[in-house]
Amino acid sequence: SFELTQDPAVSVALGQTVRITCQGDSLRISYASWYRQKPGQAPEVVLYGRNNRPSGIPDRFSGSFAGDTASLTITGAQAEDEADYYCHSRDISGLYAFGTGTKVTVL
Amino acid sequence: EGQLVESGGDLVQPGGSLRLSCAASGFTFGTHDMHWVRQAAGERLEWVSAISSAGDTYYADSVKTRFTVSRENGKSALYLQLNSLRADDTGVYYCARRSPATYYDLWGQGTVVTVSS
Numbered sequence: 001s002f003e004l005t006q007d008p009a010v011s012v013a014l015g016q017t018v019r020i021t022c023q024g025d026s027l028r029i030s031y032a033s034w035y036r037q038k039p040g041q042a043p044e045v046v047l048y049g050r051n052n053r054p055s056g057i058p059d060r061f062s063g064s065f066a067g068d069t070a071s072l073t074i075t076g077a078q079a080e081d082e083a084d085y086y087c088h089s090r091d092i093s094g095l096y097a098f099g100t101g102t103k104v105t106v107l
Numbered sequence: 108e109g110q111l112v113e114s115g116g117d118l119v120q121p122g123g124s125l126r127l128s129c130a131a132s133g134f135t136f137g138t139h140d141m142h143w144v145r146q147a148a149g150e151r152l153e154w155v156s157a158i159s160s161a162g163d164t165y166y167a168d169s170v171k172t173r174f175t176v177s178r179e180n181g182k183s184a185l186y187l188q189l190n191s192l193r194a195d196d197t198g199v200y201y202c203a204r205r206s207p208a209t210y211y212d213l214w215g216q217g218t219v220v221t222v223s224s
Contacts, residue, residue, distance in 0.1 A: 001167055001168040033210040035152070035211070037152070042201055042214035042215065042217060043144075043211070044214075045210050045211060048208060048209070048210035049208060049209070049210075052208070054210075054212070086151065086152050088152075088154075088210075088211075090209075094157075094165050095165055096142070096154040096157065097167075098144075098151060098152040098153065098154055100151055101152070
């Protein structure tokens with residue numbers, strides 16, 4: 001198995017910008033996807049591939065990569081963005097892992 | 108777009124076994140890789156297992172040798188056999204569909220497994 005490390009929690013003022021990072025060796029060879037999970041709900045993808053958003057996900061969500069680190073940026077955070085966020089990736093042996101998770105609080 | 112419905116979760120004693128099922132509908136099940144993901148209460152998501160459309164299987168180190176994933180494409184069904192269960196296997200188990208663009212594009216509502224004496 002392999003590890004993907006995220007900051008446990010971040011806070012952002014309403015309408016401001018927040019960046020969540022995910023670090024791991026697998027990210028050197030595999031893009032991360034990002035999932036948002038609200039209490040009592042199944043996760044939902046918000047970003048995948050190099051910087052792709054599924055239909056229905058607003059363009060305030062964007063992604064980037066540098067070396068072994070993937071980032072998810074929310075530009076102009078809204079109250080409904082408050083949730084837990086997880087990165088997800090695959091390693092060279094075909095195994096998968098989720099990141100440790102980041103709790104985003106919108107103030 | 109499709110639907111996934113898990114079942115089979117239950118209260119089981121340590122060392123016991125369970126078989127989880129995931130019923131798929133509304134899409135061509137056999138063409139998709141399928142995964143199991145679990146989450147203990149208040150904890151992070153944990154990838155558990157995967158089975159490709161061709162039947163290749165993959166497991167997290169924490170469940171390898173104890174869990175077995177399988178599928179019946181004719182029934183649009185995914186299974187996870189859980190053996191030698193431990194307290195730390197307790198949690199919500201989700202099945203999830205892997206899209207060709209390599210992300211989870213469909214999730215079930217989850218089924219709860221509780222391992223306790």
